[in-house]
Amino acid sequence: MDAAAVDAIRLHFNAQGLAAINAVIGLMMFGMALDLSPEDFLRILRAPKAPAIGLLAQFVLLPAFTFLLTLVIRPLPSMALGMILIGACPGGNLSNIMTYLARGNAAVSVSMTAVSTAAAVFMTPLNLSLWGSLNPATAPILRQVSLNPWNVFTTIFMILGVPLFLGMTAARLWPRLVARLRRPFKIFSVIVFLAVVALALAANWRIFLNVVGLVVVVVFLHNALALSLGYGAGRLARLPEADVRAVAIEVGIQNSALGLVLVFNFFDGLGGMAIIAAWWGIWHIIAGLTLSFFWSRRPAAEAVL
Numbered sequence: 001m002d003a004a005a006v007d008a009i010r011l012h013f014n015a016q017g018l019a020a021i022n023a024v025i026g027l028m029m030f031g032m033a034l035d036l037s038p039e040d041f042l043r044i045l046r047a048p049k050a051p052a053i054g055l056l057a058q059f060v061l062l063p064a065f066t067f068l069l070t071l072v073i074r075p076l077p078s079m080a081l082g083m084i085l086i087g088a089c090p091g092g093n094l095s096n097i098m099t100y101l102a103r104g105n106a107a108v109s110v111s112m113t114a115v116s117t118a119a120a121v122f123m124t125p126l127n128l129s130l131w132g133s134l135n136p137a138t139a140p141i142l143r144q145v146s147l148n149p150w151n152v153f154t155t156i157f158m159i160l161g162v163p164l165f166l167g168m169t170a171a172r173l174w175p176r177l178v179a180r181l182r183r184p185f186k187i188f189s190v191i192v193f194l195a196v197v198a199l200a201l202a203a204n205w206r207i208f209l210n211v212v213g214l215v216v217v218v219v220f221l222h223n224a225l226a227l228s229l230g231y232g233a234g235r236l237a238r239l240p241e242a243d244v245r246a247v248a249i250e251v252g253i254q255n256s257a258l259g260l261v262l263v264f265n266f267f268d269g270l271g272g273m274a275i276i277a278a279w280w281g282i283w284h285i286i287a288g289l290t291l292s293f294f295w296s297r298r299p300a301a302e303a304v305l
Helices: 014-031 038-046 049-073 077-089 095-101 106-134 138-146 147-172 175-201 205-236 242-253 257-267 272-298
Strands: none
Touching: 014 106, 014 147, 014 175, 014 257, 038 106, 049 077, 049 106, 049 205, 049 242, 077 106, 077 138, 077 205, 077 257, 077 272, 095 106, 095 147, 095 242, 095 272, 106 138, 106 147, 106 242, 147 175, 147 257, 205 242, 205 272, 242 272, 257 272
């Protein structure tokens, strides 16, 4: 399958459709923020080592190693840029429950989610522009769309930053109401996320079937790299095993819904990017739950020796 056929997979939206999807993803982030509090940010100041290692792996190691992976396996240019985009995104909102199931340190996971979501407003456009422009195959795509990091920053701020602030504020001002809303919002988030992924794949299902073998391999390798970087960074830093598991899952579970929204907003639903982000959304749930089940049957040691 050549690049033209892959990039024929497009999901077109008018201005109203894009606004609706941005609003839906914003609501998902609002629901996630209901579980956060200023304490989750302050916790890093009191016990900074594990979250700092995780954030280093999330925003420095993963984007850099994703760039290297695209040079090694040389996927189609749009797929390579999709990998770089996913590698630049923050952790996904399912990582906290997966960490809990894996007997990992849920406090570290929540702290990383809080800080990485806030930091993504700056780090996601920075990493996408930096590594995308350094890859000779993906740089022409960035030039073609005239990607403006400031526009990406503004979009991410509206999708992540504003809902994060509003959700945390609501949790502080109306704790009883929020306590009743948390579960419905979690269910809503999962349903909406799967619906967005299904829409992205179903729009050109036949073409997707022709390239699914390649996409599956690429996403499998990329996700395995992300999980390994998180786990390896934690082990090298000699973190307790529970912290290592939290870092591994947080780095391995990316906010691919945000990635899809950025593909829609800035790359006109470009085929290779869209299917990478969409399949990531499915695969990281499968891989994350599988790893969580494996670890759930093995109590975390007190420390890594």
